[in-house]
Each structure stands twice: as C-alpha cells, then as structure tokens.
Amino acid sequence: MQKSLITMAAVAMLAGCSLAPVYERPDQPVPQAWPAGDAYKGVPQAAADAKPVSEIQWRDYFADANLRKVIELALANNRDLRVSVLNIEKAKAQYNIDSAALLPKLSASVSQTASRTPSTLSGTGESFINRQYTGGLVMSAYELDFFGKVRNLSEAGLQSYLGTEEARRAQQITLVSEVANAYLTLIADQQRLKLAADTLQSQQTSYDLSKKRFDSGVTSGVDVYDSQTSVESARNDMAVYTAQVALDQNALVLLVGGDVPAELLPSGDLNAVTQLAAIPAGLPSDLLRSRPDVQQAERALRAANANIGVARAAFFPSISLTASGGSASTNLSGLFKAGSATWSFIPQINLPIFDGGVNRANLNIAKADRDISVAQYEKSIQVAFREVADALATRGTLDERVASQQALVEAAEKSYRINEARYRKGADSYLNALISQRALYAAQQGLISTRLSKTSNAVTLYKVLGGGWQPELAPPRG
Structure with missing residues (x-):
C-alpha cells in the first residue's frame, strides 16, 4: 500500500491532468483595418517596412x-x-505563495510530552510523571495534484x-x-501670455493716442472708451494666463514628483519643441494586441480560465x-540514539459526497468570471x-486646420493694420479698428490652440498605439 501511494504521487507530480x-x-470584435473617409485622407500611409509604434x-x-530629461525625472x-x-x-510574492503548494513542506521539530498519573490511578499506589521526547522531520498535508x-x-x-x-x-x-502634454500645454500658455502682453502694449499705445485726440477735440469720447475696453480686456487676459502658467507648472511638478529645474522648463515655441518622429499610420488593427492594457485584460482572462480548472x-x-x-x-539524552527511530505515514482521501451545491455554485461563479x-x-x-x-x-484634419488658421491670422492682421492706419489718419472711427483687433487676437489665440492640438495629437497617437515601453531610470536613493 505504501509503495502504491508513493508511485501514484510520483506519477501525479510528473504527469497530472488539468481540468x-x-x-x-x-x-x-473590431474591423481588420482602420476606418476610411474624408476625415482620414490627411493621414500618411505607412511604409511597408515601417517599425510598429510599440517598438x-x-x-x-x-x-x-x-523634454526627455523631464520625462526621466x-x-x-x-x-x-x-x-x-x-x-x-x-x-x-503572492505567486510564489501559490506555486509553493506544488512542493511538499518539510519542517524540523523537537517536542516533549509530559503527563502526571495520580496515586489513585497508578498500580503501585504512588504518583509518577511520564515524559516522552520526539524529534525529526514532518511533512504535513501535502496534496497530490491528480x-x-x-x-x-x-x-x-x-x-x-x-x-x-x-x-x-x-x-x-x-x-x-x-x-509631454503638460510640457506642451505650458508652452502654449506661455505663448498665450506673451500674446496677451503684446496686445496690451499695442492697445495701450492706441488708448494713449485716442485720449490725446479726445483732449484735442479731434474725436469723441466713444473712441476713448472703445480703446479702453480693449486695454482692460488684454489686462484681464494677462492676469488669467499668468495664473494659468503657474497652474501648468504645478501640474508638471506633480507629474514629475518633485521640483523641475528652471533650465528644463520650456522657453521656446511649439514648433521648436515638438519635432517628433513620424508615426506610421494605416497599420492593421491587430497591432492593438501590443497595447499593455489589452495584454493585461488577456492575462485576467487566462487567470479566470485557470480558476475554472480549480473549481472543477x-x-x-x-x-x-x-x-x-x-x-x-523517554529521556532527552536518548534522542537520535540507536534503536530510537520512529516514523508515521498518514495518507488521507477526501471524497465529496454532499455539499449542498457549493461546488456547483463555485464552478458557475468561475465560469461567469471567465x-x-x-x-x-x-x-x-x-x-x-x-x-x-x-x-x-x-x-487627418489637423494640417488643414493649421493652414486655415494661419491664413485667418494673416487676413485678420492685414485687416487690423488697414483699419488702424485709417484711424490714425483720422479717416475712420476707432470702432472698425477695435473690431478687427479683436478678430486678430481671437485668430492668434486659435492658432496657438490648433498648434497645441497638433502636437498633442502626436503624443496621443504614440500612447494609444502602445508606444514602446522602456525601463525607467532607477529612483534616487534617500
């Protein structure tokens, strides 16, 4: 019987079945190609030997x-x-605990058992103490994984x-x-702040001119007030973007996990900072399997599949x-001497007969989880x-948006220059110059936003296509 059980255990450990x-x-559940249509016409086609974004x-x-140094931080x-x-x-560590159950657990122990027999129960009429000492190796409840x-x-x-x-x-x-997006947003808001400062300076000059012409009786007070509204609007934007730049820096500090050195903060424009490598487009949809979140979901599916085997x-x-x-x-000094050897072997078979449907319910739960x-x-x-x-x-539409926004800025700037010149020569009221100035300012703000959208889109594409993972630097000690 003992040899049979040992043989069965060896066979089970070497070639056990799995349920x-x-x-x-x-x-x-998605198409095998990316969508096509007018919105995607501006997306460049990938070369045949293009490297996948995940690499x-x-x-x-x-x-x-x-930017690379900030990312490293x-x-x-x-x-x-x-x-x-x-x-x-x-x-x-949890996996090590689970996998440890595949091997038997051995422990060494030395113990003493002492008992006193009263005189009323002893055959000699005298009480006595019985002591027994044991020591050796113990393998407890090792389950054969049949x-x-x-x-x-x-x-x-x-x-x-x-x-x-x-x-x-x-x-x-x-x-x-x-x-990367926080860095680019900081650049964009720095540009918006600079635009607001330049506008404030320009409108302050126009306001001073309007006030002088009003004091000279050349124009009415309407021109002065119209000019002043432009000045105050630019001043308000100055305050808004000054605060926004500070908020952007705070957001960047939180992401970095510490202060960002001043020499690493951006000071240029979006075009100078975001000269990013081109991303191949038109890739088959099975590229999505390289995304780590998709792979994580598949790992969870594999774990749920294995749990069905556990329930079965x-x-x-x-x-x-x-x-x-x-x-x-019986004596401590007699341990491990000749003739004191002892052993025990206790195999146990547990056959489920009736559990009130617990096992069936656990199996249904495992299947539902799968x-x-x-x-x-x-x-x-x-x-x-x-x-x-x-x-x-x-x-696919950003290049057209940037081009149209740039053309809008150029047209608005020409309109403003003409109306401003007409006002300075006294050929027109300040209202037309004010309207064209506001149109130019809005167009310039829109151009900054569109350029930010283009650079942020490059970052977004890198992320959603499973951008190549790369080990980070070791965290600093202390």
Missing part, C-alpha cells in the same frame, strides 16, 4: 532634450508609477502577476504622454499525505480601436 478549459484567444522607444520619439520620482512597481513585487487544482491555482497567480507588469507598462506609457477539481477526490520520521525517547473577463477583453479591444480611430481622424 481547466483549453485557452483560446477570443476573436477581435519605438520614447527616448527616440521625443526629440527635445529638455518623472519616471524616477512619480508616486503613481512607484505604486505600480510595488504592486508587481506584491503580486510576485486533477490540476494546485497547478491551476499557480497558473492563475502567475497570470495575475504578469497582469500587474502589464499595468505597470500602461502606467509608464500614460505617464510619459501626460508629462473540487468535484473529484483529493489525496493528501502527512508523514514524519525521526526519533523518540465570461466577464472575455467581455472585458473584447471591450478593451474596442476601446483601443476607438481611441486610435479618433486620434487618426483628428490627425
């Missing part, structure tokens, strides 16, 4: 040296990313652990894009072994496809 369903990746590392993608100090790294360590219960638990733990790694990758890619194994007998071997003696994970995986694919399609649609 988990064979994993099959669900079909993608383009962020250090190669962002060309501005200061964020990767080393951002607290959300640090939590993601610690979650990986936690999941890895039906793959332990291995499926370990597989589920492994997939959860790998899922946390994918979550960390997604967190890093998101952080890189957030830092509960319907079958389980065999556990408890064994010990060592020495026993179906939920399938739906979540498919939803992650659909969300990823929608995000890429939106980014491509925006990109």
